[in-house]
Amino acid sequence: MTDSPDLIEITVLDTLDAIAPEDWDACAAPETANGGRPRDPFTTHRFLLALESSRSTGGRSGWTPRHLVARAGGAVIAVMPMYVKAHSQGEYIFDHGWADALERAGGQYYPKLQAAVPFTPATGRRFLTRAGDAAAGIAALTQALVKIAADNGLSSAHVTFCTEAEAIAGEAMGLLRRVTQQYHWLNRGYAGFEDFLADLSSRKRKAIRKERARAQAFGGEIRALTGDQIEPAHWDAVWAFYQDTGGRKWGRPYLTRAAFEAFHATMRDDILLVLAERDGRPVAGALNFIGRDTLYGRYWGCTEDHPFLHFELCYYQAIDWALAQGLARVEAGAQGEHKLARGYLPVATHSLHWIAEPSFRTAVARYLEAERSAVDEEIEVLTGYGPFRRTGSDDQV
CATH class of the missing domain: 3.40.630.30 (Gcn5-related N-acetyltransferase (GNAT))
Structure with a gap:
């Protein structure tokens, strides 16, 4: 167990081929160590490598792999799927308005840094750590994410469809927290x-x-x-x-x-x-x-x-x-209010953002605060319109 991010070495990989699957998956899907199914398959070595080997990412796709690996004492303790993005396609947490605003003000939004699973609007861990190394691993990955963006003059860094716990932890470390919503069916x-x-x-x-x-x-x-x-x-x-x-x-x-x-x-x-x-x-x-x-x-x-x-x-x-x-649940992808009538209810989804330019960061922070309130209200209203019987209803089957 590592207590301090100062003792952690960070490397950046331009391909998943550069790390052994068992080292990556020990952080991304530790629940598979005894042959179990991954919590979700999207951060596994095999899924992300399938995107790279098929040229769905890399090349001219606008998703250039720059995966983070944190090591302590030579052992991998944390990883993060990360990309340099030349556009905002395939992310499903939309920041096109931010890009337009910064570029109208004379700034350059792209390229940016994106910690995400490409083309996959599914909630899951993005700060992938070994058991026992969560606190140090998350701190090290967050510091590396921000430092790489800042050192390379990038406008921003984003962590999309992370868990709520990660969003809260990232906000405590100075990142901006965003709340959006999609529709899930719950058993x-x-x-x-x-x-x-x-x-x-x-x-x-x-x-x-x-x-x-x-x-x-x-x-x-x-x-x-x-x-x-x-x-x-x-x-x-x-x-x-x-x-x-x-x-x-x-x-x-x-x-x-x-x-x-x-x-x-x-x-x-x-x-x-x-x-x-x-x-x-x-x-x-x-x-x-x-x-x-x-x-x-x-x-x-x-x-x-x-x-x-x-x-x-x-x-x-x-x-x-x-x-x-x-x-326990079915996640049916992004958007689609037609899912509501079919038993899929609105739930909050989460992301984290770092903005380099101070005044732009302040403007985005104000926007996110107002957006969170609007999303919370929308979820409450839409849930009320859901198809489920009201408490005390005498509806008969």
């Missing part, structure tokens, strides 16, 4: 989907049953596949779905075709594919990643339009699978 001890429906108001319950019936009548079969059930040919369909959705939402997909090949090679046990097949051919699908207690919905797409099939594959099938596996 309240349900025995199955019908048990979940019984927790909803009569009107919402009936609406979901109708949606599921319409979706499942699309003329084919819905299959949930994981591990060795996933075959290389399935990725051809997933790639077609991803290109269609990515092209419409972002202008160009973030992941390359090679990323899906890397996922198949090293991560198919971490993946749930939900495919709608008609005449033996996939016509729609949803890609999920599996954590220790959470199912993470990531990508959806289709080659045929069928009523409510999106909701069935992305939300209801995810709930079905999570219930069958005893998982």
Whole structure:
């Protein structure tokens, strides 16, 4: 156990290949030491390396790897996935307005430093430390993050989709704390989907049953596949779905075709594919990643339009699978108030920010304080509009 960050050596890696997977994962996913599933797969060595090896990050992607590694006595005690960013794409905690404001004032916002999992709006640890080294590791990583940004004349440094505990700790060390929100489904001890429906108001319950019936009548079969059930040919369909959705939402997909090949090679046990097949051919699908207690919905797409099939594959099938596996929650990705009616409630998400220019930092701090109050109020209001029965309601199943 290390008590002082002064005794810690920091190195910066331009590729995950420069550190042994077991050293990285001892910090990123220590719960896997005895063969267990990672709390979330996104900070594991295999996921981040899949992005690099597939050229989804690095090269001209605008995500240049600069990962932090903290060592004490030669042993790795903490790591952080970090990138130099040439834009704000693929982050999902939006700072485009900050960039515009600084550049209108004559400053230069890009490049900036980003501690994050690329293209992945899923909450998880970003200050990755070995057990027993959390305090020293977090302090060392925070100091290194700020020093690297300052020494290289960068406008800012950001830690996105960190845990609430990390956000509070980072704020205590002088970083700016931001609160945003997205929609998660929470398992309240349900025995199955019908048990979940019984927790909803009569009107919402009936609406979901109708949606599921319409979706499942699309003329084919819905299959949930994981591990060795996933075959290389399935990725051809997933790639077609991803290109269609990515092209419409972002202008160009973030992941390359090679990323899906890397996922198949090293991560198919971490993946749930939900495919709608008609005449033996996939016509729609949803890609999920599996954590220790959470199912993470990531990508959806289709080659045929069928009523409510999106909701069935992305939300209801995810709930079905999570219930069958005893998982505590489903995170269905960023944005989307349509998730509210389907049992996904608003929850706070967190990030940390360091701004170099003092007056700009002051302005951002004022904005974040007002934004936090607005987000807290929005979460309260939206939760009140949720589909769940009110306490004391005589709604019948």
